[in-house]
Amino acid sequence: MNDAENKDVRALGLCSGGLDSILAALVLRQQGIDVTWVSFETPFFSADKARAASQSTGIPLKVQRITDVYLPMLRDPACGYGKHMNPCMDCHTLMFRLAGERMRAEGFDFLFSGEVLGQRPMSQTKTSLRYVEKHSGFEGYILRPLSARRLPVTIPEAKGLVDRDRLLDLSGRSRKPQIALADHFGVSDYPAPAGGCLLTDVNYSRRLKDLFDHQEQVGEADLELLKYGRHFRLNAHTKIVVGRTKDENQKIIEHHDPADHVLLKLKAYPGPTVLIARCAPDVLTAKAAAICAGYTKAPLDREAEVLVQRAPQRETIRVRPLSPDKVNHLLI
Numbered sequence: 001m002n003d004a005e006n007k008d009v010r011a012l013g014l015c016s017g018g019l020d021s022i023l024a025a026l027v028l029r030q031q032g033i034d035v036t037w038v039s040f041e042t043p044f045f046s047a048d049k050a051r052a053a054s055q056s057t058g059i060p061l062k063v064q065r066i067t068d069v070y071l072p073m074l075r076d077p078a079c080g081y082g083k084h085m086n087p088c089m090d091c092h093t094l095m096f097r098l099a100g101e102r103m104r105a106e107g108f109d110f111l112f113s114g115e116v117l118g119q120r121p122m123s124q125t126k127t128s129l130r131y132v133e134k135h136s137g138f139e140g141y142i143l144r145p146l147s148a149r150r151l152p153v154t155i156p157e158a159k160g161l162v163d164r165d166r167l168l169d170l171s172g173r174s175r176k177p178q179i180a181l182a183d184h185f186g187v188s189d190y191p192a193p194a195g196g197c198l199l200t201d202v203n204y205s206r207r208l209k210d211l212f213d214h215q216e217q218v219g220e221a222d223l224e225l226l227k228y229g230r231h232f233r234l235n236a237h238t239k240i241v242v243g244r245t246k247d248e249n250q251k252i253i254e255h256h257d258p259a260d261h262v263l264l265k266l267k268a269y270p271g272p273t274v275l276i277a278r279c280a281p282d283v284l285t286a287k288a289a290a291i292c293a294g295y296t297k298a299p300l301d302r303e304a305e306v307l308v309q310r311a312p313q314r315e316t317i318r319v320r321p322l323s324p325d326k327v328n329h330l331l332i
């Protein structure tokens, strides 16, 4: 088989933007296969690295926001969570399912990814790769060019669309073969492996679990807000977000929804922006205002004035500041 024979073969690859994604695509492109990437986004992970990889390699990229389909899976992943709230097996399965639907709809011949057998202890064993493939609904259509010769023959290989002899047999955790391959392809500009998924972050995961435990309907803004500030749970129905820096205050303002949230700010001293649900009872809004004041230089033995923005109205309430050590136990 030569490159010219492959010119009509089209492959759609899942792209994380890391070196392995790039190499997998280049190994196929070397055979003359027309490669395109897809990358998925949610509030937990972005496609920015994939965008950069697409820019540097010229491989076209499609980005798809998948929060709506991701959340039901994340609430109850069939294979459970990893160390934190990361449902890696089901996450991969979902991504391959969505990529597979796109493959069918847009006339691609097969899917591929940069996964390397045995590189990650849990999600890249033979059994895991097999599980993902089987449950994605696209069994036989997922090619892993970097480890292909260690894995069963896929449909595109069997059909002669891909030359198996020109695929690789990498396995294990060593990065040396990939670095050598990167040299071979002249790839020097690639991000550090792994990282970037908030579902593997201990603090984010704790807040997310709290959110799932207390709130039936969860939207993008709720998930964005988990990234910023200190979070305090005042009762089963009410939590507040307290900005720690000017930037966080700004983010809280950006992601708040005036229809759902009230913002609090101390009048006389600089300090946090605090967010609380609009439906919270007055007594809890007052407590939130007291916590807000406690994170400023306002004297603890005097009442402070807190501005309550309940759009379109604004009012001022007076509260006695609550010092942080009195509310530490409420921190999520």
Ligand code: SF4
Binding pocket: 045, 086, 087, 088, 089, 091, 092, 197, 198, 199, 200
């Ligand atoms: S680390 Fe995050 S993005 Fe990656 S597979 Fe796991 S859950 Fe999905």
